[in-house]
Amino acid sequence: MTKFVCLASGKGGTGKTTTTLNLGLALSEYRDVTVIDGNLSTPNIALHLGIQNLPSYLNHVLQGKKKIVQSIYTHKKLKVIPSSIFIKDIRKTPYKKLKTEIRKLKDLTDIVLIDSSAGLSDEVVACMKASDELLIVTNPDLPSVTDSLKSVKLAEELKLPITGVIVNKTANKHDLSKNDIEKILENKIIGEIPEDSNVPSSIKLANPVIHSFPYSESAKAYKRLAAELTGTEYEEESIVTKILNFFGL
Ligand SMILES: Nc1ncnc2c1ncn2[C@@H]1O[C@H](COP(=O)(O)OP(=O)(O)OP(=O)(O)O)[C@@H](O)[C@H]1O
Numbered sequence: 001m002t003k004f005v006c007l008a009s010g011k012g013g014t015g016k017t018t019t020t021l022n023l024g025l026a027l028s029e030y031r032d033v034t035v036i037d038g039n040l041s042t043p044n045i046a047l048h049l050g051i052q053n054l055p056s057y058l059n060h061v062l063q064g065k066k067k068i069v070q071s072i073y074t075h076k077k078l079k080v081i082p083s084s085i086f087i088k089d090i091r092k093t094p095y096k097k098l099k100t101e102i103r104k105l106k107d108l109t110d111i112v113l114i115d116s117s118a119g120l121s122d123e124v125v126a127c128m129k130a131s132d133e134l135l136i137v138t139n140p141d142l143p144s145v146t147d148s149l150k151s152v153k154l155a156e157e158l159k160l161p162i163t164g165v166i167v168n169k170t171a172n173k174h175d176l177s178k179n180d181i182e183k184i185l186e187n188k189i190i191g192e193i194p195e196d197s198n199v200p201s202s203i204k205l206a207n208p209v210i211h212s213f214p215y216s217e218s219a220k221a222y223k224r225l226a227a228e229l230t231g232t233e234y235e236e237e238s239i240v241t242k243i244l245n246f247f248g249l
């Protein structure tokens with residue numbers, strides 16, 4: 001059975017796209033995972049992966065010009081459905097067909113992660129309506145958490161269950177406590193990803209951090225979260241394995 005999961009935050013820049021891709025890649029070690037760029041107005045998935053000039057994007061599917069299965073690309077073990085960064089495609093995209101099109105992936109993959117845009121627009125509502133559950137991606141500061149609370153309330157209105165909260169960019173001395181974040185958002189924190197300069201570096205390299213810097217703290221946190229979500233025991237690689245991997249042995 002396919003599980004459709006939307007990632008939302010309310011506030012922009014909390015790390016939804018970074019989390020969708022890195023968690024998706026980490027999960028793809030255990031399950032068949034498809035990532036969808038549901039951020040139709042300001043899409044970033046293709047940029048994060050360094051892919052361009054594709055023959056078909058999600059936009060073309062929603063415009064009725066292509067079938068969704070014609071718009072699935074692979075990045076390592078992950079399936080990816082990117083949205084177009086071209087303004088001519090963005091302006092003509094009817095997001096209301098999102099659920100109907102995305103649901104055509106039912107039984108073709110195990111998990112669908114939908115990266116949504118910031119805010120509470122109709123576009124975000126369409127992503128939530130296409131999903132079975134919601135993951136909140138927030139940062140440990142008051143503006144982010146306050147904006148995430150709006151996403152929580154929107155999900156409640158739509159009767160969309162919330163799986164939990166991922167707190168991204170942690171480990172600053174001014175962070176809100178875990179307890180405070182959980183109290184404000186009325187939901188459990190299921191993952192914490194530290195602030196890590198390897199993340200912006202990985203975006204510059206167009207290669208998600210779990211592959212470009214696999215032993216970084218953020219990469220390990222994404223792998224740990226994926227293991228927990230799939231009920232697998234997470235074992236950090238030993239230094240011996242790291243060295244053998246380094247030499248490709
Ligand atoms: N754990 C992290 N440590 C350091 N920087 C991070 C981390 N996660 C994300 N970033 C940085 O934060 C910025 C925003 O990340 P990202 O694009 O994933 O956010 P977003 O929520 O998808 O943004 P938008 O709302 O615009 O779609 C990027 O510059 C990224 O490099």
Ligand SMILES: [Mg+2]
Nearest residue numbers: 016017039044
């Ligand atoms: Mg984004």
